[in-house]
Amino acid sequence: MAMSVRVRLGSQFRNIMRVCxxxxxxxxxxxxxxxxxxxxxxxxxxxxxxxxxxxxxxKNERMEKLxxxxxxxxxxxxxxxxxxxxxxxxxxxxxxxxxRRSNVEIPEFYVGSLVAVMHSDPHAxxxxxxxxxxxxxxxxxxxxxxxxxxxxxxxxxxEINFDMYDPTIQRIDVIRLxxxxxxxxxxxxxxxxxxxxxxxDMEPEYQPEGSxxxxxxxxxxxxxxxxLVKWERMGMKGIRDVTSMLTEKRLRMSKLKQFNKPxxxxxxxxxxxxxxxxxxxxxxxxxxxxxxxELEQHRYKMKRSRNFVKPTKMG
Amino acid sequence: xxxxxxxxxGFNPLKSFLTPKPDFLEITCRxxxxxxxxxxxxxxxxxxxxxxxxxxxxxxxxxxxTFLKQLVQEKYPRPExxxxxxxxxxxxxxxxxxxxxxxYQRAGLIARKIGVYPMWMKxxxxxxxxxxxxxxxxxxxxxxxxxxxxxxxxxxTSLPPSKGSLIIGADSADPQxxxxxxxxxxxxxxxxxxRLLARFHVSPEAALxxxxxxxxxxxxxxxxxxxxxxxxxxxxxxxxxxxxxxxxPASHGVTKTHRRPGNIGSGGKKARxxxxxxxxxxxxxxxxxxxxxxxxxxxxxxxxLWVLGSASPGECNSCVQIFDTVLPLKNxxxxxxxxxxxxxxxxxxxxxxxxxxxxxxHNFNDPTIMFTEDEE
Numbered sequence: 001m002a003m004s005v006r007v008r009l010g011s012q013f014r015n016i017m018r019v020c021x022x023x024x025x026x027x028x029x030x031x032x033x034x035x036x037x038x039x040x041x042x043x044x045x046x047x048x049x050x051x052x053x054x055x056x057x058x059k060n061e062r063m064e065k066l067x068x069x070x071x072x073x074x075x076x077x078x079x080x081x082x083x084x085x086x087x088x089x090x091x092x093x094x095x096x097x098x099x100r101r102s103n104v105e106i107p108e109f110y111v112g113s114l115v116a117v118m119h120s121d122p123h124a125x126x127x128x129x130x131x132x133x134x135x136x137x138x139x140x141x142x143x144x145x146x147x148x149x150x151x152x153x154x155x156x157x158x159e160i161n162f163d164m165y166d167p168t169i170q171r172i173d174v175i176r177l178x179x180x181x182x183x184x185x186x187x188x189x190x191x192x193x194x195x196x197x198x199x200x201d202m203e204p205e206y207q208p209e210g211s212x213x214x215x216x217x218x219x220x221x222x223x224x225x226x227x228l229v230k231w232e233r234m235g236m237k238g239i240r241d242v243t244s245m246l247t248e249k250r251l252r253m254s255k256l257k258q259f260n261k262p263x264x265x266x267x268x269x270x271x272x273x274x275x276x277x278x279x280x281x282x283x284x285x286x287x288x289x290x291x292x293x294e295l296e297q298h299r300y301k302m303k304r305s306r307n308f309v310k311p312t313k314m315g
Numbered sequence: 316x317x318x319x320x321x322x323x324x325g326f327n328p329l330k331s332f333l334t335p336k337p338d339f340l341e342i343t344c345r346x347x348x349x350x351x352x353x354x355x356x357x358x359x360x361x362x363x364x365x366x367x368x369x370x371x372x373x374x375x376x377x378x379x380x381t382f383l384k385q386l387v388q389e390k391y392p393r394p395e396x397x398x399x400x401x402x403x404x405x406x407x408x409x410x411x412x413x414x415x416x417x418x419y420q421r422a423g424l425i426a427r428k429i430g431v432y433p434m435w436m437k438x439x440x441x442x443x444x445x446x447x448x449x450x451x452x453x454x455x456x457x458x459x460x461x462x463x464x465x466x467x468x469x470x471x472t473s474l475p476p477s478k479g480s481l482i483i484g485a486d487s488a489d490p491q492x493x494x495x496x497x498x499x500x501x502x503x504x505x506x507x508x509x510r511l512l513a514r515f516h517v518s519p520e521a522a523l524x525x526x527x528x529x530x531x532x533x534x535x536x537x538x539x540x541x542x543x544x545x546x547x548x549x550x551x552x553x554x555x556x557x558x559x560x561x562x563x564p565a566s567h568g569v570t571k572t573h574r575r576p577g578n579i580g581s582g583g584k585k586a587r588x589x590x591x592x593x594x595x596x597x598x599x600x601x602x603x604x605x606x607x608x609x610x611x612x613x614x615x616x617x618x619x620l621w622v623l624g625s626a627s628p629g630e631c632n633s634c635v636q637i638f639d640t641v642l643p644l645k646n647x648x649x650x651x652x653x654x655x656x657x658x659x660x661x662x663x664x665x666x667x668x669x670x671x672x673x674x675x676x677h678n679f680n681d682p683t684i685m686f687t688e689d690e691e
Contacts, residue, residue: 084631088617089430089446099679120439120686127686143432167677167684168439 067278069285072108073292074138075145075164076284077276093142094284098291100165105299107172111135112180112216114198115149117162118171131160132175132200136185140164150188152197157189176205179215181237190227191220230254365497365510387490391507411520415656417648419518420478422658423638424449424529425485425511428544431625434611435677439684443625444611447542447637449485449618452529453506456482457522478516481523484509485634513636521657531618532659534637536671538652539607539645544628544635548600558593603628607645613671 046054070077076097078090100106109115116132133151136159140146145164150157162169175198188196207214221240222231232242232254243251264270276284375383426447434444460476487507490498498508504525523529534540554560554576562574576595580588605627612621620637629635639654640646647654655664672678 084430086429086632088448088619089432092446092614092617092619093430093432096679103680103682120684122439122686127688143434163433163441165679166439166441167435167679167681170683170685 063282066282066285066289069289070281071110073285073288075141076288077141077281078284079141080274080276082273090142090284094288096143097165098288098295100167101292102295103167104169105172106164107174109135109172109174109177110179110213111138111183111185113177114175114202115147116173116175117149117160117169118173119162119166120168120170128170130200131158132202133158133160133198134185134188134196136188150185150196151200152193153200155193157193157196173204175202177207177213179213181215181217185238186229187220187222187231187236187239190222190229190231192223195220363494363496363500365493367492367494370491383491391487411522411657413520413656415653416520417646419520419656420516421521421639421654421656422454422481422483422517422523422529422533423513423515423636424452424531424533425483425513425634426450426620426637427634428627428629428631429619430631434621435684437675437677437684439686442611442623444621444623445625445627447620447622447635449529449531449533449620451487451509452483452485453504453509454481454523454525454527454529455484455501455504455506455509455512456525457517459519459522477518479519479522481515481517482512483515483529484512486510511634515636515638517657523657527658529658530615530661531613531620532615532667532671533655534610534613534620534639535652535654536610536613537650537673538610538647538654539640539642539650540610540622540637541604541606541640542608542622542627542635542637543602543604544633546599546601546603546628547630549598551596552598553595554593557595557598560593607640607642609673611673611676614669615667615671616669 076094078085078093113135114132115135116130118128118130120127121129131149131151133149135147136150137148138145143163143165146161147164148159148161150159152158218238219240220238222242222245224245230250231239232246232250246254426449429446429448431443431445433441435441458480460479463476463478463480465480484501484504484506486509488510490508493508500512501508506526549556553574555562555574560576563569563572563577565573576593579592579594580586605624608627609623610620611623613619627635643649670678677684
């Protein structure tokens with residue numbers, strides 16, 4: 001491939017941290033840096049080589065746009081385990097996913113975003129239920145894709161695991177679109193309740209179109225021991241310093257080499273076997289891109305037509 | 316007189332009781348069937364050594380290779396749409412005019428297990444479905460019950476055999492890959508040599524002409540099927556993984572016996588290990604049948620079956636045999652269904668849409684499921 005792929009040290013480290021958990025399909029191309037044309041002004045005569053170079057850059061930009069879909073449409077990438085892969089099954093699954101997306105809008109959101117889900121529930125009064133909370137995990141490939149929402153309701157921590165393609169979901173609203181420093185926020189279970197308490201009737205916050213997704217760099221303090229997980233070993237970035245809480249032994253243990261796994265950054269095949277190759281990603285996203293764009297256009301039109309109120313004759 | 320006595324003695328009903336019997340200790344077998352079946356003595360004669368041990372690629376010039384390729388293409392032209400690979404009998408299949416009756420046994424299919432994914436029922440329930448691709452099935456050979464002599468028969472009955480044998484092949488491949496003898500198996504049907512073969516016992520009424528293509532629409536949605544396949548090979552396993560024993564405590568003074576079975580026999584007169592005792596050993600890599608699984612969705616374009624449940628034998632991309640269920644309370648007769656008999660013929664039977672679904676399965680093209688309050 002003509003694309004220059006440069007892996008930065010910082011992002012590499014983040015990826016290794018992410019390997020602790022099993023959701024890492026989308027990280028195959030850690031950071032794609034594409035050469036930008038230096039002289040936007042066109043010279044009088046373009047040589048063949050220059051033309052070739054410009055074409056390559058345009059192609060690379062297209063590719064970059066295509067490959068960046070792996071963040072918003074993460075669940076379209078299949079399970080990277082080669083034992084479970086089958087081209088026909090993946091194609092049929094993608095078709096079902098697009099069919100579901102044509103009936104309900106599944107917006108772009110990330111771990112750390114505030115999301116409200118309206119879903120049909122046969123046991124609820126009125127047969128409908130709305131739950132709003134912070135997304136603490138997004139996991140699964142294909143129709144198995146799911147996410148967990150967490151909130152404090154009546155002084156009780158509540159978490160609900162929703163399937164993204166569940167046909168009982170009527171609407172998914174993104175209240176606040178943002179990212180956190182980590183890929184999973186399970187440490188909120190060991191944090192004080194105010195860090196996962198959000199008012200249920202929050203108004204959605206809108207951002208200008210095309211702006212980058214903001215990253216909330218909040219550092220969460222943890223409650224005193226005991227915890228559900230030994231967070232000091234997990235290398236979480238969104239946790240405030242906890243060394244003062246730990247006993248001397250646990251502090252010593254957390255610094256042991258066996259929990260740090262320094263060798264993993266040299267394991268080149270690990271990354272390859274746990275991710276989908278770029279060639280496959282391009283194939284998948286170029287297949288779904290057209291349909292997704294069509295759906296987006298249709299939805300935009302519908303929204304405009306709904307806003308327009310026909311003036312009525314007075315008197 | 317002596318002859319008369321002999322005859323009387325022969326008819327004596329008490330003869331069997333009067334003969335002395337040695338006093339044997341009765342030993343019960345805990346397992347209903349043998350865990351490891353007896354190895355078959357005779358090799359099935361229809362299963363000839365298929366693949367060639369050596370291929371003399373170097374001795375062929377490029378012209379020879381192109382000539383061979385051309386020859387294969389001439390003999391087996393491109394497939395027609397909806398039929399899988401080429402069959403010479405596509406155009407004039409002899410369709411059987413016999414009507415279906417519950418006593419008839421139909422042919423089965425060879426399918427590839429391609430994955431598992433969830434679907435939702437109309438009541439909002441999430442179910443797991445297994446996908447099977449019916450890859451390119453053709454009838455290879457039929458033997459009527461008179462000439463069909465199976466190698467191993469379980470019961471020796473005096474009745475004449477009632478079922479014939481139907482051999483079905485799947486997954487066409489280049490004839491150069493196989494031996495001459497193996498390619499000879501496909502001469503009668505005229506189809507390309509197949510990688511996979513399977514035998515099904517069928518009623519003579521359900522016999523199919525060699526060369527007939529079999530499609531996923533051989534089955535109907537809502538029908539129950541049995542799935543036979545080779546389970547995942549797990550190697551030599553302990554008693555906890557193989558039989559689900561609980562093992563022994565991790566602490567409280569237990570040493571070296573955390574995953575062991577414990578006692579396997581008793582003392583006294585029966586001072587031995589009973590046959591069929593659950594013990595460590597080789598796990599998996601055996602043929603197992605999963606009975607009465609419901610077909611909920613069929614794709615007639617890609618020939619894919621969606622079967623409810625995720626417990627079918629074998630790993631992903633392995634091959635299984637699928638046939639009408641043998642369970643009496645789930646078969647077509649009990650559920651008042653009429654299957655396509657002897658199989659689905661695209662010309663004779665009604666034209667099917669691309670997607671077929673049972674009524675209680677949610678189609679992803681349908682709008683969101685809404686529950687309404689019961690008005691009382």
